[in-house]
Amino acid sequence: MKGILNVDDFQRAARRRLPRIFADYIEGGAFSETTLARNRADLEALRLRQRVLRPVGEPDLSVTLRGQKLSLPFGPGPVGFMGLYRHHGEIAVARAAMKAGVPSVLSSFSISGLHTVAAVTASVPDFQLYLDRDPEVNSERLETARKVGVRRIFFTVDTAVTSVRERDVRNGFRALDRVTPALLWQFAQRPAWSLDVLRSGFPQVELAAGRPEYGRGALAQARNLSSRLEKNLTWSMLSNLRSQWQGELIVKGLMDADDMRQARDSGADGIVVSNHGGRQLDHGCSTISKVKAARQAIGPELSLYVDGGFRRGTDIIKAIALGADFVLLGRPFAWAVASGAEAAVNHLFSFLGQEVAITLQLMGLRSIKELSLLGEDAFEASSLS
Numbered sequence: 001m002k003g004i005l006n007v008d009d010f011q012r013a014a015r016r017r018l019p020r021i022f023a024d025y026i027e028g029g030a031f032s033e034t035t036l037a038r039n040r041a042d043l044e045a046l047r048l049r050q051r052v053l054r055p056v057g058e059p060d061l062s063v064t065l066r067g068q069k070l071s072l073p074f075g076p077g078p079v080g081f082m083g084l085y086r087h088h089g090e091i092a093v094a095r096a097a098m099k100a101g102v103p104s105v106l107s108s109f110s111i112s113g114l115h116t117v118a119a120v121t122a123s124v125p126d127f128q129l130y131l132d133r134d135p136e137v138n139s140e141r142l143e144t145a146r147k148v149g150v151r152r153i154f155f156t157v158d159t160a161v162t163s164v165r166e167r168d169v170r171n172g173f174r175a176l177d178r179v180t181p182a183l184l185w186q187f188a189q190r191p192a193w194s195l196d197v198l199r200s201g202f203p204q205v206e207l208a209a210g211r212p213e214y215g216r217g218a219l220a221q222a223r224n225l226s227s228r229l230e231k232n233l234t235w236s237m238l239s240n241l242r243s244q245w246q247g248e249l250i251v252k253g254l255m256d257a258d259d260m261r262q263a264r265d266s267g268a269d270g271i272v273v274s275n276h277g278g279r280q281l282d283h284g285c286s287t288i289s290k291v292k293a294a295r296q297a298i299g300p301e302l303s304l305y306v307d308g309g310f311r312r313g314t315d316i317i318k319a320i321a322l323g324a325d326f327v328l329l330g331r332p333f334a335w336a337v338a339s340g341a342e343a344a345v346n347h348l349f350s351f352l353g354q355e356v357a358i359t360l361q362l363m364g365l366r367s368i369k370e371l372s373l374l375g376e377d378a379f380e381a382s383s384l385s
């Protein structure tokens with residue numbers, strides 16, 4: 001991938017290829033985008049300790065999550081509509097993740113759904129679940145996941161309402177259910193994207209395809225699927241889900257220690273410390289600032305994931321040192337897919353893995369395991385507050 005050295009390069013490449021409405025949808029955060037910026041600022045404020053004259057060699061980047069060995073400590077989180085950013089976007093991410101030796105998490109709002117991705121990638125992705133108001137619809141979704149052989153469900157709980165993302169309001173993203181002249185103009189300015197994605201008609205969300213009540217085309221379906229989400233999520237729904245799902249259950253979107261303890265007590269196998277990439281509660285905390293408290297709240301046994309603003313190997317190292325088991329990245333995978341399909345996602349895995357490896361070596365460490373054991377001693381004490 002010529003000229004692409006890091007995630008920022010992918011972000012710029014994606015913006016050059018995507019119609020503005022989608023580039024803004026991916027990048028944007030809620031209201032004044034304060035939480036969005038804070039995720040990055042707090043990661044950057046942490047300073048790592050440089051240690052020298054130690055044997056380092058080729059570092060071991062593997063981690064073990066509830067008995068499953070993964071080659072890297074990071075991977076793709078659930079991002080809706082990947083197939084809108086590039087034809088077969090979900091498949092590109094799933095294939096690259098399989099090759100990298102980590103799971104991918106398929107969003108409920110995917111163009112290619114569970115059946116398709118599992119059929120063509122020889123690996124079953126993890127599945128992200130949004131609860132619909134209709135319990136029957138939820139049972140159906142769980143049944144599909146069971147049949148396909150899904151190992152983990154990520155139950156997203158931070159979207160009882162969809163927050164306001166002003167870039168989307170300006171672009172008319174939520175109000176769109178047909179292709180307007182203004183949108184056609186944007187598509188015309190991005191011919192490579194248009195030819196690729198629109199070649200077989202406007203994409204459909206697989207979960208909604210063949211169901212006229214959700215409308216036609218991904219944009220209308222997105223709006224209708226979102227409007228049907230359960231707005232009154234409660235802890236008893238989590239307990240219910242626990243009794244219906246025998247596989248791993250990970251609760252995604254927790255930021256408060258009391259909620260984390262309650263998730264553990266409700267039978268969750270793990271949690272994702274997440275503020276939805278700064279897209280929901282504005283003026284909230286950064287996710288990195290909550291990792292240590294999260295580990296204390298849930299204890300050593302549960303899986304601890306974190307996401308939100310992770311762009312560099314150094315960011316990933318910081319989360320692991322504070323107690324996370326695994327880091328999810330959202331936008332970087334969307335940007336890679338938009339820029340260059342599966343080869344681009346392979347490239348993202350490759351340079352981020354290299355960044356993690358080099359950082360470990362320069363800290364005098366030989367493995368992610370050693371880093372976890374080192375804990376807060378990985379940091380210059382004055383940068384921890």
Ligand SMILES: Cc1cc2nc3c(=O)[nH]c(=O)nc-3n(C[C@H](O)[C@H](O)[C@H](O)COP(=O)(O)O)c2cc1C
Pocket residue numbers: 025026027077078079080107108109128156252274275276277278307308309310328329330331332334
């Ligand atoms: C364009 C976009 C779509 C997303 N769609 C979903 C989704 O369908 N389900 C979900 O649980 N989270 C979704 N998220 C949130 C991500 O899973 C993740 O929490 C967030 O993107 C992490 O922050 P990062 O993008 O800075 O890495 C989405 C995020 C973005 C940017």
